[in-house]
Amino acid sequence: MLTRKIGAGLFVLAAVLLLALPADAEGPNLGQPISQADLAPWDLTVMPDGIGLPPGGGTAAQGKILFADSCALCHGDDGKGGIVEAVVVNNPPPLSGPGSVKSIGNFWPVATTLFDFIRRAMPFTQPRSLTDDQVYALTAYLLYMNKVIGETDRMDATTLPQVKMPNRENFFPEFPKLMPQRP
Numbered sequence: 722m723l724t725r726k727i728g729a730g731l732f733v734l735a736a737v738l739l740l741a742l743p744a745d746a747e748g749p750n751l752g753q754p755i756s757q758a759d760l761a762p763w764d765l766t767v768m769p770d771g772i773g774l775p776p777g778g779g780t781a782a783q784g785k786i787l788f789a790d791s792c793a794l795c796h797g798d799d800g801k802g803g804i805v806e807a808v809v810v811n812n813p814p815p816l817s818g819p820g821s822v823k824s825i826g827n828f829w830p831v832a833t834t835l836f837d838f839i840r841r842a843m844p845f846t847q848p849r850s851l852t853d854d855q856v857y858a859l860t861a862y863l864l865y866m867n868k869v870i871g872e873t874d875r876m877d878a879t880t881l882p883q884v885k886m887p888n889r890e891n892f893f894p895e896f897p898k899l900m901p902q903r904p
Contacts, residue, residue, distance in 0.1 A: 767837040771882030774833065777853040778877030781870070784862025787855055791844045800866050805845075809866045816888070826867025830892040832884035836860045836876075857881070 767773040788796075793803065800809035810824040821827065825835060840856045842848050851859070861876040870876070870884060 765837070765841055767833050767840075769831040769833055769882070771833055771878055774836065774878035774881060775853040776878065777857050778875050778880075779854050779856075779858025779861050780875050781858075781862045781865035781872050783854075783858035784860070784865075787851075787859050788862050791851075792859070795845060800863070808863055824867065825863055826869055826887060828888050829886055830889045832860070832864060832869070832876075832881050832886055835863060836881060 765773070788800070789798070792800075792808075795803045795805045796808050797803035801807045801811075806824075807822060808825055810822045810827065816823065816827050829835060836856055839859050840849070840851065840853070843851065843859075857876045860881065861870065861874065864870045864876070864884060865872050865874070869886060874880065876884075
């Protein structure tokens, strides 16, 4: 018990000393500054208007194969189940009332969010293991499955931000200047 109190006291003392350093002091010399080259692989932000989307592209046909290999285990063969939430539902967009299940086609406000999420977090067992072309292809397939785009539409940094999501009008944009313009 006494050891914990001493350890906690030392931690507080160290924090106070660090905060008391003058603004021009170098600090405790712990670690090293991160370079832009080290930071670049983690700079994955994609904005609603497509800023931050990488080069590449893909189609629903390419995404269908990837979905079967990498996604169906969790989301079901047709995206309507599996062991986690559905990515495709039968509700017509937008949400069809109380009890509706939120999915890509009836809830999400912008398509670039789908790309961003897949690239950062999927597949669950190996996040960030997909190439940008694979992410574009999966995005295209999921948008097609949700009846948002056609089967032959190619998704890339130019076309993806132009996708009109069915429920877009029911959101108040956090970044109004970056939202794709409404017709």
